[in-house]
Amino acid sequence: xxxxxxxxxxxxxxxxxxxxxxxxxxxxxxxxxxxxxxxxxxxxxxxxxxxxxxxxxxxxxxxxxxxxxxxxxxxxxxxxxxxxxxxxxxxxxxxxxxxxxxxxxxxxxxxxxxxxxxxxxxxxxxxxxxxxxxx
Numbered sequence: 001x002x003x004x005x006x007x008x009x010x011x012x013x014x015x016x017x018x019x020x021x022x023x024x025x026x027x028x029x030x031x032x033x034x035x036x037x038x039x040x041x042x043x044x045x046x047x048x049x050x051x052x053x054x055x056x057x058x059x060x061x062x063x064x065x066x067x068x069x070x071x072x073x074x075x076x077x078x079x080x081x082x083x084x085x086x087x088x089x090x091x092x093x094x095x096x097x098x099x100x101x102x103x104x105x106x107x108x109x110x111x112x113x114x115x116x117x118x119x120x121x122x123x124x125x126x127x128x129x130x131x132x133x134x135x
Contacts, residue, residue, distance in 0.1 A: 026132035069103040
């Protein structure tokens, strides 16, 4: 499988909703807000296979010290094939020297992020005001 990973905010609502729906993420239910949020992120990484969107991730950052990765999705048909790893490697070209890189992971994603060097910070607990249903 030969896929391309790039920083690219040129995304279409229909392809984004299809990817989020395939992953059963509740933000697919708010397509206009979702696309606006992604396009207005500090950085947006996409993965494409023959032009089809198979992965997306965004970064929210102050641009100097802290970066947070709220969304990282790979289409279920393409998971386990190195897509997410390549996307995070591209993010590291921009954020590797930042003081803090943060994300929230659950389920099978926890081991994936640990393999990239992420770990629980001290006694931190994830805390939310959240209206979704995928966690």
